[in-house]
Each structure stands twice: as C-alpha cells, then as structure tokens.
Amino acid sequence: MDDNETYPIGDVARRTGLSVSAIRYYSDAGVIAPTHVTEAGYRLYDVRAIARLELIRTLRDLDAGLDDIRRLLGGETSLHDLLATHLELVERQERDLRARRAVLRTLVKQGGTAAKVALMRKLVSMPDEERERLIDDFWNEVGENLDVPPGFVERLRTMRPRLPEDPTAAQLEAWIELADLVRGEEFRGAVRSWLQDTYGTFPGRRLADAPVWDFIHQEGMEIGKEVLEAYRSGLPADSPRSRELVVGMADATAGALAGGRSTAESRERLATAFLMVEEIQRSDAEENARYDATHGRYLSLVAVINGTPPDTGDDGPALFAWIAAALRASAR
Missing domain, CATH: 1.10.1510 (Hypothetical Protein Yqey; Chain: A; domain1)
Known part of the structure; x- marks a missing residue:
C-alpha cells in the first residue's frame, strides 16, 4: 500500500473487516475522520487511517468504549493505560460472573426461594471482616462449655476459611455452602455433639491434648x-x-x-x-x-x-x- 494513496470506503471495509456502515458510524461519531472527502461526497482513507480503523476494530472486539477510543486517538491517554484500565474492568466483571455462577449453581442444587437468592448473594459479597465474624460466632457457640482438653477449641478455630481475593467458582461455591452451614443451629449442634463424643473421652481426649495434637499435625x-x-x-x-x-x-x-x-x-x-x-x-x-x-x-x-x-x-x-x-x- 502506498502511504500517500487513498482508498474508497468499500476497499477499506474489505481490508479492515469492518462493515461500510460501521466505518461511516465511526466517522460520524468523531472517532476517525476520512482522510479526504470528494466533491461527490465519497470518503477516502489513507494507510494511517486504515491502521487506526484496524485498531478500533480490535479494541471494540475487546469491548472498549467509544469515548475511551476517542481519547486514545486524540492523544489524551496511551494504549497501555487504556488496555490496563479495560483489563481491570474485565477482571472485575469476570469475578462478578463467577460469583453469580456460584450463587446460581448452589440455588439450582438446593432449590431457592427469593429469600434464599438474597442470602446467597449476601454470602458471596461479604467483606473479609464479616466472614471472620461469622466463623468466630460459629466456634464461640460450638466451643461454649465443651468438655475437652484446655485450648482444644482454640486449636480447632485456627482451621478457618481464607477466601482469596480472586476466588475460583469452586471456592465461591464452597464458601456459600460453608457460610450457610455455620449459620445454622442444627449444624452447630451436630458439630458440637460430635466433638464432645469424640474428644471428651478416651482415647480421643488424649489425642486432643496440646502436645499430642501438635505432634500429630x-x-x-x-x-x-x-x-x-x-x-x-x-x-x-x-x-x-x-x-x-x-x-x-x-x-x-x-x-x-x-x-x-x-x-x-x-x-x-x-x-x-x-x-x-x-x-x-x-x-x-x-x-x-x-x-x-x-x-x-x-x-x-x-x-x-x-x-x-x-x-x-x-x-x-x-x-x-x-x-x-x-x-x-x-x-x-
């Protein structure tokens, strides 16, 4: 291609993979102007304009907004900054989609009412402090007046969930199930009863002593x-x-x-x-x-x-x- 040659919009459409109507739309929207417009109104584009149109197509395929593309072509931002910002947005959307998927999968498996939907969504979006508080409340109730060796419940309490900043769908689903379980009186009572029966008498009581437990683990x-x-x-x-x-x-x-x-x-x-x-x-x-x-x-x-x-x-x-x-x- 000659750097100084201009090409009609039909040729540009074939070279860029964009439709003629899309090229006209970008021109009318002020994103990319034609290099020259003939007296008859035909739009012509040189190789630099074609390169920009190819970039626009790529960025639009990545779901970048027209305002951001306009700022990039106008020199108000760099390609790196635009891509970095868009990557952050896509990653946030991905995390949100994983959370929605986890909620939906759980609801499909368990069956869900409107109240259950709201609860599941709340469990997924809990801040770290609230998650910690929920697990602490669980162990506080399970361990209250439990007849086991001193310090045993505190050692159990250290085995707690740490949902990562960017969890997988499986991790989210596991957290939803766990959070739902530990909130329930029935599960709390069942865990308490099992711990009492297992570690309240010999030989479990011996295994729950600090030196033995620490050695085993x-x-x-x-x-x-x-x-x-x-x-x-x-x-x-x-x-x-x-x-x-x-x-x-x-x-x-x-x-x-x-x-x-x-x-x-x-x-x-x-x-x-x-x-x-x-x-x-x-x-x-x-x-x-x-x-x-x-x-x-x-x-x-x-x-x-x-x-x-x-x-x-x-x-x-x-x-x-x-x-x-x-x-x-x-x-x-």
Whole structure:
C-alpha cells in the first residue's frame, strides 16, 4: 500500500473487516475522520487511517468504549493505560460472573426461594471482616462449655476459611455452602455433639491434648507423608525400608509423648492401636458418616476455599493394616 494513496470506503471495509456502515458510524461519531472527502461526497482513507480503523476494530472486539477510543486517538491517554484500565474492568466483571455462577449453581442444587437468592448473594459479597465474624460466632457457640482438653477449641478455630481475593467458582461455591452451614443451629449442634463424643473421652481426649495434637499435625504429618508414599508405592510391609519408616514414626511418637524411644513392646502396642482404628473405620459406617456430615464437612469445605484440598482418605483401613504389619515386623 502506498502511504500517500487513498482508498474508497468499500476497499477499506474489505481490508479492515469492518462493515461500510460501521466505518461511516465511526466517522460520524468523531472517532476517525476520512482522510479526504470528494466533491461527490465519497470518503477516502489513507494507510494511517486504515491502521487506526484496524485498531478500533480490535479494541471494540475487546469491548472498549467509544469515548475511551476517542481519547486514545486524540492523544489524551496511551494504549497501555487504556488496555490496563479495560483489563481491570474485565477482571472485575469476570469475578462478578463467577460469583453469580456460584450463587446460581448452589440455588439450582438446593432449590431457592427469593429469600434464599438474597442470602446467597449476601454470602458471596461479604467483606473479609464479616466472614471472620461469622466463623468466630460459629466456634464461640460450638466451643461454649465443651468438655475437652484446655485450648482444644482454640486449636480447632485456627482451621478457618481464607477466601482469596480472586476466588475460583469452586471456592465461591464452597464458601456459600460453608457460610450457610455455620449459620445454622442444627449444624452447630451436630458439630458440637460430635466433638464432645469424640474428644471428651478416651482415647480421643488424649489425642486432643496440646502436645499430642501438635505432634500429630506438625512433625507427625511429615512422617506420615513418607509412610503413605511407601505404602502407595507397593512396598511390602515387612521390607527393610518399611520397617525403618515405621520405627522412625514410633520413635518420634514416643519422643513427643514420653520423652524416650520406642521399644519392640511399644511398637507391638502401637500396631494393635492401628488395627483397632482399622476395624473401626471398616465397621462403623454410621460414625464415619456422622464425621463426614459435621466436622469433616467443615474441614473439607475449608480446604477447598483455601485451595488446599485434603487427601481423600481412600487408603483408610488398608493403610492402617499395612502400618500395623510393618510395626509388628519391626518388633520381631
């Protein structure tokens, strides 16, 4: 194309992909004027005008407004600033659409009245301070006069949702469900009842003591990962590596709880304890379902919201049986 040559509007339309009527509209709106208008009224455009029309088309495809484009072409703003501003707008719209989608999906699943629609929308748009207050109110009521070891409820309270600034639809849906649950008296009572029954008596009460709880959820978690990897790799329970891992686990447990090292006898007792847990998990479907519907549901939703989905626990009883076998092999 010759820089000085001008082209009729039909040619410009073919080169830019814009319709003739769109080019005329932009001209009449003062966005881009033709390079020359003949005496007969034909509009002609040079290559610079065509380049601007191509830019206009691109920006309009990105939903930029005519006023913003006019300011850009008039030198009142830069392309970078225009794009940055528009990106911010699009991202806000995207977040709002994700929120709407989360509300709609939840309402479709649960069924919704007008009041439910308003509630769901409120839960999604809650400021951080109000979310924190809602979770604090939940734990205040659940933990009031709960007969468990000192500080246990405060440790549970630290496991709370932190909705990110730019949440996914799944995170929003999880937050809506969790917020709706923790507001309800029935769910609060069910969680309170499960915690009392589980951690108010032996052996749960022992597990809820601060030193034991901290060990399980800190050092014990790291050791547990190695044991789980060995189990999932198909390593035989009586292999030297398996025995090494469970002895390390038993030693760490003994050190944390009794200040010593494990013995063959203590590892045998620990193996028996793991087999008891395995039997409970296999046979007590009702208790497992109760956990899944109460504190387990709270924790699983918090994990989704925080972007750290928990292990599904599918290994369950088989893993405990493997650990028990490895412990007994180490005790022989």
